[in-house]
Amino acid sequence: MSIGPDFFLNILVQSRNTNSDVVDQRREDIYRAFVFLNQSNQGGKLAYNYDFVRLIGEEEGRFLFEIEERSEPLPNVPDDLMAWQEAHLSLLRKEYEGWHKIGEKGHVFSYFIFTQGQHAFIGTLQAKIEKDEKNIPDYHIAGINIPENIKKSVKESVSLVRHYLIGNCKIKPGIVEEALKPVVILWEESIASQCDSFKGDSFSFLFVSLVFACALRSLAQKNVLYVKDKNSKKILVPEHIQIPSDIIMSGSFQNELLPDETLWEKSYCPIPSTKVADIPIKIQAAEDINSLYPTFGKFLFPCENTPLCQQKTISLAPILNSHDFFQTFFIVEKKHSAFFRVVSVCLAIFVLFLCSTLWYHSKTSLCLQASFFYQLQSGKLCSIQENTILTSQENYCIYIKADKDCYVYVFQIDSQDKVFKLFPSSTYKTGANPIKAHIDRWIPPEEKDFFYLDETEGEEQIYLLACLEPISELENIEEIEQSNFQKITAPMGLKGVRTLEKNRKIKNVKGNVVESKIQEFISKGAIVHKVKFLHRK
Incomplete structure (x- = not known):
């Protein structure tokens, strides 16, 4: 059976007795964090709880994490999770000697989810907790399983797990390096599979149709x-x-x-x-x-x-x-x-229809690459992820590139819920629409370099909207009430948008080459992308 992020998310929701609205609200968060679902032995009975762990930043090459939530033992563990676990353990016992100890007192068995781009992975970790004289927990790894993949994005995910184990669990680096050797691939699923590319599927179907026509002709x-x-x-x-x-x-x-x-x-x-x-x-x-x-x-x-x-x-x-x-x-x-003549005519009509549909789709869809960056005091550019912490001394900018001429709008909601437009803006002199196709574009432009944060602390959001046609409601405003802004952007949403993530080398505002993860959005309608960050002094 497939155990994916939504499966674990539903477990989290069940444990908190929340409604389905929370599922949609937290789905975006779960794809940007680690979820550790822990199994332990309490009084001879297996118990489960979860840790919701968030990556909060990077300092001198070291990843920083914090545990946002640590739940009480879950009241009900779904039967399908238990069945999946038993099947999984029987497989692991063949691959790794230490797995037979699972369920013994003092052992913790965790399922963790980590993501990069459109791929989500499930890994497993078994550790034995011991305490020294100072009562500090020490995790001794019996075994760890992560997917084996040569992609750089997956290697970075492995690096995140490594830093988490060393930095938060007090595990010796040598043990971690040994434990991070892949054992068996458990599960891999594309998050974007729920809204697969119509274009890719159509070309595949077109190829199959031609093969079928040739076979039918010979028969x-x-x-x-x-x-x-x-x-x-x-x-x-x-x-x-x-x-x-x-x-x-x-x-x-x-x-x-x-x-x-x-x-x-x-x-x-x-x-x-x-x-x-x-x-x-x-x-x-x-x-x-x-x-x-x-x-x-x-x-x-x-x-x-x-x-x-x-x-x-x-x-x-x-x-x-x-x-x-x-x-x-x-x-x-x-x-x-x-009979063949009739079928051939029908296939020919269908192929013509398919080709015209593909042509229409390519003309009406928009592909936008975008990323938010902030500048460290050292001058290095880093990607802004969900809940990244920015200080008042750190500046930020936005990178975009589209496959067609399009209209882009950038808004910021500050900690006081004030909404103001960053692009296009006469106030900030950031340029005008439309954005030309196939050109690397930075907001603000090179002569301005960055947006600067004020001294007000709190949670802030940046909205990036893109469309092939101008959005009249957003054209001639510099500031807008948050309620009105939400009314305009809510119908656009992300429905039907396919999101990818790829590594790209781009030139930053100073002309230097930056290698970073660039998100790619593909949609027939408007694209709405937002990121939330924490503003600290």
């Missing part, structure tokens, strides 16, 4: 027998006359009795008449003889009252030896059935 063809006389007149042999195909197709293709080769078509399979002279022609019924007139009657039967009309087989030898048929030969032609 729908049949051999049709013709006779050509010395005057090169081609006469169709009625289907009542059946000559074994294996005999026809085994003919020797010598040119000794063939007419001018220019009369031949490449799709024909010629057989010299001397090779079929003694092949019996089977007649299904006596009345079928009448259908052979006038084309074959004068050669097969001297008169209509011939006694041969009662025979079931007739030899071609006397006919082919006659003067009129001296240069007659048989050919086999591939001919399509009426």
Whole structure:
């Protein structure tokens, strides 16, 4: 069975007795954090609780974490989780010797989720907790499982887990390095799979349709027998006359009795008449003889009252030896059935419709790459993630690049719920719409470099909106009430938007090259992207 982020999220919601609205509210958060679902032994019974761990920043190359929530033991553990765990453990016991101790007193078994880009991974960790004289917990790892993948994004995720174990769990680095060796891939799922690219699926289906059409064409063809006389007149042999195909197709293709080769078509399979002279022609019924007139009657039967009309087989030898048929030969032609013609037309119409749909989709969809950056006091640019902590001395800027000319709007909601526009803005002199396609664009532009934070602490949000057409409600305003802003942006949402994350090297506002994760949004409608950060002095 598939155990994914939503599965664990529902467990968290159940443990807090909250409604479904919280699921949607927290889904975005869970994809940007770690969830440790811990299993422990309490009084001989297995108990579960979870830690919701958030990455809050980076300092001198070291990742900083904090535990946002630590739950009480969960009241109810879903049966499917227990079943999945048992199946999973039986697999791990074959791969790693230490897993058989699971469930013993003093052991903790955790499932953790970590994400990078559109991929979410589940890992497992088993540790034994011991306390020294100062009563400080020390985690001794019995085994850890993470997905094995050579992608850099996954390696960075592994690095996050490593820093968490060393920095928060007091585990010695050497033990962590040994434990981080992958054991078995548990589960991997693309978060973007729920809104797969229509374009990719359509091209795949188009390819399958063409393969199916070629296969159908070969199946729908049949051999049709013709006779050509010395005057090169081609006469169709009625289907009542059946000559074994294996005999026809085994003919020797010598040119000794063939007419001018220019009369031949490449799709024909010629057989010299001397090779079929003694092949019996089977007649299904006596009345079928009448259908052979006038084309074959004068050669097969001297008169209509011939006694041969009662025979079931007739030899071609006397006919082919006659003067009129001296240069007659048989050919086999591939001919399509009426069914295939109908199916071919339907497939052709469908392919044309599919191509037009793809063309329309490419013309009406927008692909936007974007990322939010802040500048450390050292001058280094870092990505702003959800709940990143910024100080009043740290400045920020925005990077965007679109595949089409589009209209972009950037708003900031400060800690006092005041909404003001950062782009396009005459106040901040950040430029104007539309944004040109295929150009790296920084907001604010190079001459201004950064936006600066004031001294007011609190939670702040940055909204990035993009659309192929201008949004009239947002065009001529510099500030807006938060309630009105939410009314405008709420219908846009992220429905139908496919989100990817990729590593890219881009030039920053000073012209230096920065390698960073750039989020990519693909949508037929408006794109709404927001990030929340914490403002500290």
